[in-house]
Amino acid sequence: MMPPKLNIVPFVSVEAMMDLVLTTGTETFLRELAAYVEADFRRWDMFDKVARIASHSRDGVIELMPVSDGRFYAFKYVNGHPKNTRSGRQTVAAFGVLSDVESGYPLLLSEMTILTALRTAATSAIAAKYLAPGGARTMALIGNGAQSEFQALAFKVLLGIDTLRLYDLDPCATQRCRNNLSKFGMTIIACRSAEEAVEGAQIITTATADKRNATILTDNMVGPGVHINAVGGDAPGKTELHHDILLRSSIFVEYPPQTRVEGEIQQLNADHPVTELWRVVTGEKAGRDSDDQITLFDSVGFATEDFSALRYVHDKLRAGGGFDTLDLVADPDEPRDLFGMLLRHAAHKDEALIRLRSSTSGSGTTGG
Amino acid sequence: MMPPKLNIVPFVSVEAMMDLVLTTGTETFLRELAAYVEADFRRWDMFDKVARIASHSRDGVIELMPVSDGRFYAFKYVNGHPKNTRSGRQTVAAFGVLSDVESGYPLLLSEMTILTALRTAATSAIAAKYLAPGGARTMALIGNGAQSEFQALAFKVLLGIDTLRLYDLDPCATQRCRNNLSKFGMTIIACRSAEEAVEGAQIITTATADKRNATILTDNMVGPGVHINAVGGDAPGKTELHHDILLRSSIFVEYPPQTRVEGEIQQLNADHPVTELWRVVTGEKAGRDSDDQITLFDSVGFATEDFSALRYVHDKLRAGGGFDTLDLVADPDEPRDLFGMLLRHAAHKDEALIRLRSSTSGSGTTGG
Numbered sequence: 001m002m003p004p005k006l007n008i009v010p011f012v013s014v015e016a017m018m019d020l021v022l023t024t025g026t027e028t029f030l031r032e033l034a035a036y037v038e039a040d041f042r043r044w045d046m047f048d049k050v051a052r053i054a055s056h057s058r059d060g061v062i063e064l065m066p067v068s069d070g071r072f073y074a075f076k077y078v079n080g081h082p083k084n085t086r087s088g089r090q091t092v093a094a095f096g097v098l099s100d101v102e103s104g105y106p107l108l109l110s111e112m113t114i115l116t117a118l119r120t121a122a123t124s125a126i127a128a129k130y131l132a133p134g135g136a137r138t139m140a141l142i143g144n145g146a147q148s149e150f151q152a153l154a155f156k157v158l159l160g161i162d163t164l165r166l167y168d169l170d171p172c173a174t175q176r177c178r179n180n181l182s183k184f185g186m187t188i189i190a191c192r193s194a195e196e197a198v199e200g201a202q203i204i205t206t207a208t209a210d211k212r213n214a215t216i217l218t219d220n221m222v223g224p225g226v227h228i229n230a231v232g233g234d235a236p237g238k239t240e241l242h243h244d245i246l247l248r249s250s251i252f253v254e255y256p257p258q259t260r261v262e263g264e265i266q267q268l269n270a271d272h273p274v275t276e277l278w279r280v281v282t283g284e285k286a287g288r289d290s291d292d293q294i295t296l297f298d299s300v301g302f303a304t305e306d307f308s309a310l311r312y313v314h315d316k317l318r319a320g321g322g323f324d325t326l327d328l329v330a331d332p333d334e335p336r337d338l339f340g341m342l343l344r345h346a347a348h349k350d351e352a353l354i355r356l357r358s359s360t361s362g363s364g365t366t367g368g
Numbered sequence: 369m370m371p372p373k374l375n376i377v378p379f380v381s382v383e384a385m386m387d388l389v390l391t392t393g394t395e396t397f398l399r400e401l402a403a404y405v406e407a408d409f410r411r412w413d414m415f416d417k418v419a420r421i422a423s424h425s426r427d428g429v430i431e432l433m434p435v436s437d438g439r440f441y442a443f444k445y446v447n448g449h450p451k452n453t454r455s456g457r458q459t460v461a462a463f464g465v466l467s468d469v470e471s472g473y474p475l476l477l478s479e480m481t482i483l484t485a486l487r488t489a490a491t492s493a494i495a496a497k498y499l500a501p502g503g504a505r506t507m508a509l510i511g512n513g514a515q516s517e518f519q520a521l522a523f524k525v526l527l528g529i530d531t532l533r534l535y536d537l538d539p540c541a542t543q544r545c546r547n548n549l550s551k552f553g554m555t556i557i558a559c560r561s562a563e564e565a566v567e568g569a570q571i572i573t574t575a576t577a578d579k580r581n582a583t584i585l586t587d588n589m590v591g592p593g594v595h596i597n598a599v600g601g602d603a604p605g606k607t608e609l610h611h612d613i614l615l616r617s618s619i620f621v622e623y624p625p626q627t628r629v630e631g632e633i634q635q636l637n638a639d640h641p642v643t644e645l646w647r648v649v650t651g652e653k654a655g656r657d658s659d660d661q662i663t664l665f666d667s668v669g670f671a672t673e674d675f676s677a678l679r680y681v682h683d684k685l686r687a688g689g690g691f692d693t694l695d696l697v698a699d700p701d702e703p704r705d706l707f708g709m710l711l712r713h714a715a716h717k718d719e720a721l722i723r724l725r726s727s728t729s730g731s732g733t734t735g736g
Contacts, residue, residue, distance in 0.1 A: 006457060007382055013695035014375055018713040026710065048423055055416055055436045057469045062441050064432050068423045073430050075445070077465065079472025085703040089374060089471055093697045097445065101425045103457055104447025113698035117706055149707035173704060180707050326694075327381035329461045330481035335453040336541060338485055339517035339548050342394065345386040 007331035010323040012110035012313060020313070020321050021114065027157045027184075030150075034122040034158055036308040041126070044278040046070065047304055051258035054235075059083050061235055067303035073099040074307040076112055080235060082209050091146065091209050092116065098310040108314050109326060112306065117147055119309040120301055121154035123254075124229045127297035128159055128203060130280045130287035131252060132227035136202035137162050142194050142216055143208035143232055144168035144177040151205050151231065152181055159203075163187040167197035195221060206240045208232040213267075219244040224292040233264045234300040241296075243267045249296035252277050252287075254305075263298040274298070375699035378691040380478035380681060388681070388689050389482065395525045395552075398518075402490040402526055404676040409494070412646040414438065415672055419626035422603075427451050429603055435671035441467040442675040444480055448603060450577050459514065459577050460484065466678040476682050477694060480674065485515055487677040488669055489522035491622075492597045495665035496527055496571060498648045498655035499620060500595035504570035505530050510562050510584055511576035511600055512536035512545040519573050519599065520549055527571075531555040535565035563589060574608045576600040581635075587612040592660040601632045602668040609664075611635045617664035620645050620655075622673075631666040642666070 012020070021029050040047075052065040060081030067074055076096035084091050094112035099105060128136075139161045141148055145168070155161040164186055168174045174190045181188055191197040198204050198221050206216045209232060219242050222228065228249065233239040241264050251274045253259040260270055277297070279285035288295050317323055332341035380388070389397050408415075420433040428449030435442055444464035452459050462480035467473060496504075507529045509516055513536070523529040532554055536542045542558045549556055559565040566572055566589050574584045577600060587610050590596065596617065601607040609632050619642045621627040628638055645665070647653035656663050685691055700709035 011694065014698045015695055015713075018710055021710060022714050022717070050421065053418065053421055053432070053434060055434060055441055055469075057436070057438060059470060060472050062434075062436070062467060062469070062472050064421070064434055064443060066421060066423060066430075066432055068425070068430070070425060073423055075432060077443070077474070079467075081470075081472045084471055087471065088699075088703055089473060090698060090700075090703055090706070093473060095474070095696055099430060099447075101423075101430070102427060102449075103452055103455065104428050104430050104449045105457060105461060106445070106463070111696055111698065114706065114710070145704045146706040176702070176705055176708065180705070180711055326379065327383055328463055328479055330382045330458060330479065331456075332458075334544070335456055335458055336513045337544055337548070338458070338482065338514040340544065342386055342389060342482070343548055345383075346390050349390065 005331065007327050007329050008325045009106045009328040010108050010317060011326045012108065012317070012323050014111045014114065016322050016324065017111050017114050020316060021118070024316070027153055030118060030122055030154045031157050033118055033309060033312050034126055034154070036312040037119060037122050037305050038126050038281060040304050040308045041278040041281040049255060049303065051255065051261065052303065065303040065306055067307050068101055069307070071101055072307065072311060073101050074303070074310045076116070076303065076306040078112070078116065096306055096310055098314050105329060108310060108317070109328070110310060110313055112309070115309050115313065116306070117150045119305045120147060120231065120299070121150035123305050124151060124205065124231060124297065124299055125154035125158035126281070127252060127277055127299070128155065128227055128229060131295040131297060132159060133202050133225050133288065133291065136227070138165065138201045139163070139203040139205055140165045140167070140197040140201035142167050142197055142204070142206045144173040145207065145209055147207040147231060148177045149180050151207060152186065153184060155203065156184065156186060161203065163189070165189045165191050165197040165199070165201055167191045167194050201226070203227045203229060205229040206232050208240055213237060213239045215242050216240040217245060218242045222248070222294060224294065226294055228294065228296045229299065230264050230296060231299045234262050236261055236266060239264050239267060246296070249294040251275070251296045251298055252280065253298050254300060254302035258302060259298055259300050262300045264296070265298055373699065375695050375697050377474045377694045377696040378476050378685060379694045380476065380685070380691050382479045382482065384690050384692065385479050385482050388684060389486070392684070395521055398486060398490055398522045399525050401486055401677060401680050402494055402522070404680040405487060405490050405673050406494050406649060408672050408676040409646040409649040417623060417671065419623065419629065420671065433671040433674055435675050436469055437675070439469055440675065440679060441469050442671070442678045444484070444671065444674040446480070446484065464674055464678055466682050473697060476678060476685070477696070478678060478681055480677070483677050483681065484674070485518045487673045488515060488599065488667070489518035491673050492519060492573065492599060492665065492667055493522035493526035494649070495620060495645055495667070496523065496595055496597060499663040499665060500527060501570050501593050501656065501659065504595070506533065506569045507531070507571040507573055508533045508535070508565040508569035510535050510565055510572070510574045512541040513575065513577055515575040515599060516545045517548050519575060520554065521552060523571065524552065524554060529571065531557070533557045533559050533565040533567070533569055535559045535562050569594070571595045571597060573597040574600050576608055581605060581607045583610050584608040585613060586610045590616070590662060592662065594662055596662065596664045597667065598632050598664060599667045603630050604634060607632050607635060614664065617662040619643070619664045619666055620648060621666050622668060622670035626670060627666055627668050630668045632664070633666055
């Protein structure tokens with residue numbers, strides 16, 4: 001798949017990403033993607049990490065999420081604008097780049113709105129593999145927006161969840177989620193309240209989009225032994241769980257410097273103990289250690305997960321996936337001669353114009 | 369120029385950027401671009417600023433440079449890899465995005481290798497307008513690589529520089545720079561040493577690319593009244609001027625938190641006095657205040673300059689410039705239904721396949 005010219009960067013459009021997901025199969029894609037994310041959690045120390053760089057405004061946030069393992073560099077651009085749905089736009093839209101560290105040149109530009117939904121779900125399911133009670137089959141899914149079906153399928157594929165209990169403030173969202181999942185062989189129950197949704201669920205996933213401190217789960221709704229997958233609370237001032245739930249839970253996070261600011265734990269003291277998920281994945285730290293324990297994955301999304309996703313897509317393209325090409329990087333004949341490239345471009349244009357004129361004038365005079 | 373569909377982002381390729389520069393005219397482009405850069409310096413306080421986020425590796429650096437004025441958000445991706453020229457690549461390659469803060473959606477993706485060269489030169493010339501001695505006509509240009517011709521033309525257009533004294537370790541670079549500039553009506557003298565180049569020059573521009581602490585200028589080479597435009601020293605461990613020159617100079621910088629780490633002043637104590645260029649542009653602080661004063665613009669390049677450049681290009685496109693379109697942002701029929709978009713895409717593919725099959729089978733049976 002290597003492009004022949006230095007100016008060209010492969011580009012995975014929204015359409016190309018949909019083709020890639022569908023050709024691979026959504027469930028297979030989630031399983032393979034999760035393997036990349038988990039593999040990168042296992043080599044956490046190799047990454048040059050930084051909390052994402054956020055630019056907050058009244059209605060939302062724009063973030064850059066860079067990370068490097070010394071061989072590849074990746075960054076994602078992602079916004080978070082809950083009001084966007086009113087104008088037909090996505091709450092979360094994203095794109096990203098994978099680069100070669102040795103040259104600094106981009107290897108791939110990709111849409112990441114779909115890819116982010118997939119990697120977020122894959123990461124949630126990885127965490128639940130280590131934290132959810134054994135034999136969990138039923139998941140409550142509160143917040144039935146853009147992230148919900150991806151969560152459902154990732155938990156089906158990686159944990160064997162076969163029953164979903166859906167709830168959303170907007171019954172249409174629940175209906176849509178149910179319809180979208182109808183052919184994936186899961187039992188789906190639409191519930192009329194969050195309280196009803198959590199009944200009998202071993203796993204509770206919250207994935208709401210409001211940009212404020214909400215209380216999607218109150219303390220009485222969380223019984224012993226449950227695993228909570230809190231996906232929606234992912235910005236300063238945006239949380240989903242009642243403070244008291246946090247005090248009863250063993251809390252697992254991606255990258256503490258970022259989660260302390262953005263996650264559910266922004267409600268706690270800065271020294272409240274949390275466990276990094278990667279330490280559980282490598283076996284250095286325990287995940288779930290008793291049947292009664294409440295485990296909480298305080299997901300905010302970290303740059304390594306996007307890195308893994310771009311690395312996965314890059315490998316899929318090398319194996320034959322479809323992509324477009326962008327003329328993105330100036331490539332003068334002689335690399336130090338950037339200005340000369342402009343001059344030669346002008347000369348070529350002039351020559352083309354002269355050729356055009358002489359051929360026009362030529363054809364005009366043939367009869368004379 | 370507004371694209372009709374929410375998934376589409378206008379894209380300015382390398383070719384489209386060359387067309388835009390040539391159609392506008394390189395000198396006019398530099399003049400107009402400088403006006404945007406200077407206008408944004410004048411409203412410096414409106415920007416949400418941060419030092420660029422650098423990922424350093426053995427052979428170079430990859431940086432992200434975000435900034436916002438509350439209405440637009442911009443970031444640039446840029447690498448710096450001095451060894452790249454050996455493989456035919458650019459030392460500095462870049463691309464960037466301008467976004468709408470209200471929705472977080474990208475408005476424009478653009479190549480910025482050429483644009484960075486232009487905005488760097490424009491910014492240098494703006495600084496010199498305020499800092500160089502009156503009536504300056506001769507500039508020494510040390511380092512005749514990719515940045516050199518852009519510097520020459522910006523100083524011609526904005527300051528009236530008519531005589532260039534060129535020097536580079538590589539005589540071929542000097543020859544190329546001289547040839548490239550031959551039709552722009554300047555007197556060009558190729559010199560055999562940096563010492564010879566600075567003779568009689570009122571302005572000294574250094575634009576070398578080595579990633580190390582070099583001494584392009586020694587103390588004895590800088591006479592009273594000279595303005596130094598130090599462009600090449602722009603990363604930790606990468607400087608061009610002897611320490612003693614700094615002690616004799618009035619130093620002007622873009623964004624101190626970034627320049628302290630990356631600029632010539634990394635050689636000085638962290639509390640060494642420097643003046644922010646924007647304060648000179650607004651008239652709050654003095655620029656040059658005596659004929660004997662040595663002024664130094666310690667240029668490293670700041671995010672607002674890229675913001676200004678993208679804003680300028682965006683306005684040019686609205687006025688009719690050429691661009692491509694990218695299918696970059698997922699746009700489901702119903703914004704909360706990202707997964708449904710995947711399902712419908714699959715259904716459309718299936719229907720297309722069925723139509724294809726039935727039309728094939730139809731044409732095969734017409735004769736039967």
